[in-house]
Amino acid sequence: MIKPFKVALLGCALLSLQLPVQAQKASPTRLVEKVARKGSELVIPYEKYVLPNGLTVVVHEDHSDPIVHVDVTYHVGSAREEVGKSGFAHFFEHMMFQGSDHVGDEEHFKIVSEAGGTLNGTTNRDRTNYFETLPANQLETALWLEADRMGFLLDAVTQKKFEIQRSTVKNERGQNYDNRPYGLVYEKNSAALYPYGHPYSWTTIGYMEDLNRSDVNDLKNFFLRWYGPNNATLTVGGDVTPQQVVKLAEKYFGAIPRGPEVKNMKLPAPVLTQDRYISYEDNVRFPLLQMTFPTVPNFHPDEVPLDLLAEILGQGKNSILYKNLVKAQKAVQAGSNHPCTELAGEFSVQILPYPGQTLADMEKLAREAFLEFEKTGVTDDALARFKSSYETGQINSLSSVSGKTSILANYQTFTGNPNYLPVDLKRYKAVTKADVMRVYNKYIKGKPAVILSVVPKGKANEVAKADNFKVNTTGYKAPKDLYAGLKYVKAKDNFDRSKRPAAGANPVIKVPPFWTDKMANGIKVIGTRNDEVPTVAMLFSIKGGHKLEAKDPSKAGIAALTAAMLNEASQKYTAEEISSKLEILGSSISFGSSTDQMTVSVQALTKNLDATLALAEERMLHPRFDQADFDRLKKQALESIANQSTQPTVIANNVYNKLLYGENNIMAVPTIGTAASVASITLDDVKKFYADNFSPSVTNLVIVGDTEKDKILPKLTFLNKWAPKPVEIPADVKVANLDKTKIFLVDKEKAAQSEIRIGYMALPYDATGEYYKSQIMNYILGGAFNSRINLNLREAKGYTYGAGSYFSGTESTGPYTAYAGVRSNVSDSSVVEFMKEIKRMREEGITDEELAFVKSAMGQSDARKYETAFQKAAFLNNIIRYNLDADYVTKQNQILQNITKEEINALAKKYLPVEKMNIMLVGDKASIKPGLEKLGYDVVELDPDGNLLNKVADTPEVMIVAPEPTDPKSKKAKKKAVNKEKVGPSVIRTF
The missing domain is CATH 3.30.830.10 (Metalloenzyme, LuxS/M16 peptidase-like)
Structure with a gap:
């Protein structure tokens, strides 16, 4: 288990310097310490x-x-x-x-x-x-x-x-x-x-x-x-x-007065005297079982062995829960984690069973997994995987200035010492098998837990066990008043604080230098050196993906299923063996599929690149295509498709795509496929899809990392074994014709919010043409936090948590989309405000102030574009995918600085056709339809798959402004959010 904001420290100890006492007294600001790099330390x-x-x-x-x-x-x-x-x-x-x-x-x-x-x-x-x-x-x-x-x-x-x-x-x-x-x-x-x-x-x-x-x-x-x-x-x-x-x-x-004293908090761990069963009903397809045991706060000596216990039980393909539940096709997902915060820690197991399995069964299987751990204990392999993965995660966390700065801030806040890295590294390296068994016995074995059941609405009888706990408020004593007598005292300055500081000279921006090559079998290669951290990242992009399914739409979803199969076993190794080897190396290899390509991502420490590439060869060129793996992955895909009906955002995106592309376009079908298409796919279909389309002749390779061209290319000779074959990419099908603006409504009963998508099929990607220029125009309309759309719907009206718009293009075409999730009771008013802003931009254009703003904002943002390996890879991938000139960024900057208000206004008139846009909402029909019908558009009802439910007679198209109602690293590291916070609701971002 990798925890964020730790760093691998290699070599000698840090050099810590303290100023002499007399020097400290000479200045009102005190230098506490100076930590410098010594030799080749990673600090x-x-x-x-x-x-x-x-x-x-x-x-x-x-x-x-x-x-x-x-x-x-x-x-x-x-x-x-x-x-x-x-x-x-x-x-x-x-x-x-x-x-x-x-x-x-x-x-x-x-x-x-x-x-x-x-x-x-x-x-x-x-x-x-x-x-x-x-x-x-x-x-x-x-x-x-x-x-x-x-x-x-x-x-x-x-x-x-x-x-x-x-x-x-x-x-x-x-x-x-x-x-x-x-x-x-x-x-x-x-x-x-x-x-x-x-x-x-x-x-x-x-x-x-x-x-x-x-x-x-x-x-x-x-x-x-x-x-x-x-x-x-x-x-x-x-x-x-x-x-x-x-x-x-x-x-x-310096002049800001001190505030009241703040002391660190420390509270005893919660004590459970028996298992606490609780439950609630939710709009879900899969029920969920969660078992949570109270543990220890951040930086406690028992934190690390509990992390390792969580990894052995429920993280990765070698974990007990994966083997017993996911691979055995009893659960769609099963895992465990151990997030710790300042006052407490929580060891949790989460299981989503397949239909036909009960939550009571899942609780039994979870307890059996604990017993299995007691028997098997901690293997040498598990210990090595844990420590190596930790080291790699910390190296990767140093890839950006923001990452390093955040690490320092985190340690200072919670330990009082930014230089806590060596301490943290030491405890992770020192964990033993005995430590893990000790914490298991102390915190998990035979200990009570909170056992939560989430069941589909109307199925309260499917809980693991009847609720036996209610919050007890007796005995609570309110703390003493901490807010009495507080006074607001402002700083007294000797300068004019109202004057915004002048910026220094604009920094010199260096676009990454790069090299190119082409292999004998057709692979186009582009790369650049990035030696800030000792890692190498490689991205293979194989043209086709979901788009290839146009040849046989009845097999839609086969590209995604093929990618999933390539993440499994090779001829030589099982999936579990590959996973174990990769974790010990601190590496990752993953396959994916999107609308127009399949991808292979490879990441490794420079020192372990050779061993990682050997495993990449196994997976890319020698997949096993095991029937048992196929059956499991196909079942997961079918359940995922069925589960989409519970997710308003997914429904909105899928239906919107269908409106954009039309019935007979493969792009109108979700990349995961449909229930009917995936059900028809066989293992032989997957083998044939791989044999016909996984080819170097349509492959681009981007390489970014701590290596040079003459060092990396000899390591890629295994790719010469990859025989080229002709791959026919289907021609683009004409997109749906839109005669006039209409509202399309999908019912999501009792939804608290409505998902809105507004747009049409606009124009293809062009780095220096009207596509790029339209992005400049849209930056003011919906592309920035201070855009007109967001300031209106979020900041002025309070309708939404965030709203915006964007152009998204590929080689062939791409949509213009305005989007938001809004309170259900302002659905109609939100549509009005969206259309008002789009129409205002089209008819009135932008102001001189907005023109100066967009030129400054987009122009100076180049300084942030090429810092990390990921950013460099995105830049190179653009060049090789779209065959761009090496100096296309320079040309973009020239366009940006020279573009006129008249040009932008002309683009708004051309590419914001308010009279021919889809307005699509997913929300509670009973409450939002009456208001939508008053806006003067046809209202067409669709089912969650985008199929027509009824047809409304045409009505005159009138724009009515309705009155306002009264009333936004490694896989493991991602599982633990910043500062060891839980992913999701426990960490809240402003926007």
Whole structure:
């Protein structure tokens, strides 16, 4: 199990330097320590300072790319909340983007975007962070912005902003919790696992009734209590110097007064006296069983062996749960994990059984898996896999300045020491078999758990066991008032803080140099060196994919099924053996399929590249195509297709594609296929598809990493064994003809939100033509956070958590799409606002200010485009796929800087045909249809597969503005989100 924000440390110990005492007294800002690289160590050099007001400043100097990442982490999350006031930490994160004394409403986003940067904020149980990545010349602007909202926020917090953001948070809850299958699992489980009043007993987003009863003064008090500089860490990494950062930190943050004292929290682990059975009904196809055992907090000595136990039981193809449940075709998914946070840890097992299997059966099988572990214990192989995978995950986490900066911020916040890396590495390397058996006996064997059943609506009798637990509020004592007597004291400056800092000279952007080659069997190769981390990444793109299924649409889904089979056994090794070898190497090989290509992704540490390529040869050229694997994967595919009916977003995307492409176009069929088409596919069909279409003659290869052309090409001689064959790519079929704008409605009964898609088939990809120029136009309409669409629907109206639009093109064609998930009761008004903004852009065009904004924002963003191996690979893949000139980026920049308002307005008139667009909604028909029918469009009802339910007589097309209603690394690393947070609801991003 890989946990994020650790790093492999190779070689000698870190060099830690301390200033003499007299030097510390000479400056009001104290240098605490300096950590430098010694020899070839894989470390994050930094300097740490503390300002007189308590602000900790950590600086990582890295001049490899002309960018800077700024992170401000406040040691406050939902764990600092109290009963009846849940959700404040996350709510306040939203408010921090709503302007301050010297920064106007929505200006924070606009300023960072205009500077070519990107930004966000996240909240979890234990901390809230705000961050931006910008060109290095914009460092002072970033610090000015962060300091202004730390020291000058509250007078800008108005009741109107409060209400809008409260509405936005409600939309976020609807989108990520209430309207999502299994979205309430974490909330229900937390309430049962922790005692009433424990700050982990509610989720980060909180309860809506708490937010409804709160007022703007509650929120202001939360800020005054927790947002002082002494409870924050400013971490800056990138093309900067410590002296530069400290000087600016002193200027902008130094005068901000200290806040109240904040002490670290420590609470006893929850104690369960018996198994607690709880359940709820949800709009799901598969029931779910989750068993959760309380464990230990972050950095506890038992954390690492529990991580390894989770991996042995339920992670990867060598785990017990995979073998006994997934491979045995008893469960669609089965796994275990062990997320830890500041106050507690949770060891969880989750199982989604196939139809015909009961949750009671799944609980029995889970307990049998524990018993099997008792007998088999920890193998040498499992121990080696765990340690190697951990090392690789940490190396990969150092691939970007933002990654390294976030690691430093995380360690400083939770340990007080950014240089905690060697300690963390040591405990992962030191874990033993005996440690794992000890923690199993201490925390899992025979211990009570919270056992949650999620069952389809109307099937309450299918729970694992009848509920036996209800939250008990007796005995709860409210904490003492932490908010009495708080006063807002602003900093007193000796400079004019209202003046936005001037940016330095624009950094010089270096497009990655690259080399090309072509193998004898037709593979086109393009590569570049990236030696910041000792890894190599390779991407094979084999043209065809889903598009090839046009030859026989009755077998739709065969490309995806073939890719899944290639992820299984080879002639020489079982899938489990390959998985084990890859994990020991710290490598990955994965096959995928999309609309127009199949892909093979290979990633390895440079030192293990040869061994990894040997396994790639096995999988690519010698697949076993085992019947048992095929039967299992086909069954999974059929269940996944059936499960789509529970997912509004998937329904919306599938139906929208069908409207765009039309009935007789393979692109109107989901890439996974249909129930009928997948049911008809045989193993012989898969073998033939592979033999006919998996060919070097239609393959491009991108290589990025710590290697050179003359070193890597000799290692690829095994590809010469791959015999070329002619592959005929079907010609494009004419897309659906759209005579006029209509509304298409798919019923999702009692849905809390409506998914909206609006658009039409626009134009194909062109790096320097009208496609690229249309993206410039759309940046203002729906391509940025400060776009007209998002500012209207999210920030002004509070209808949605996020809305936007985009052009998406390939060689042949591509759609223009506007999208949002909106509250059900504003579905009709949201359609009106979408169409109003699109029509306004078409008829009125853009302003001079917007033209200057888009030129600055898109132009300066180049500084962020080529930092990581992934970004370099995307750049190279574009060149080789579309046969672009080496200097196409230069040409794009010339187009951007020279484009006129008249050109953009002409593009809007040409490519925003409001009179011929599909307007598609997936939502609760009973509540939203009456409002939609008043908008003057034909309303056509479709089923979840996009088939016609009824046909409405044509009505005059009238645009009616309806009144407003009253009322957005390695596989394992991804399973553990940033700062060891749970993936999903426990970590909340601002947008």
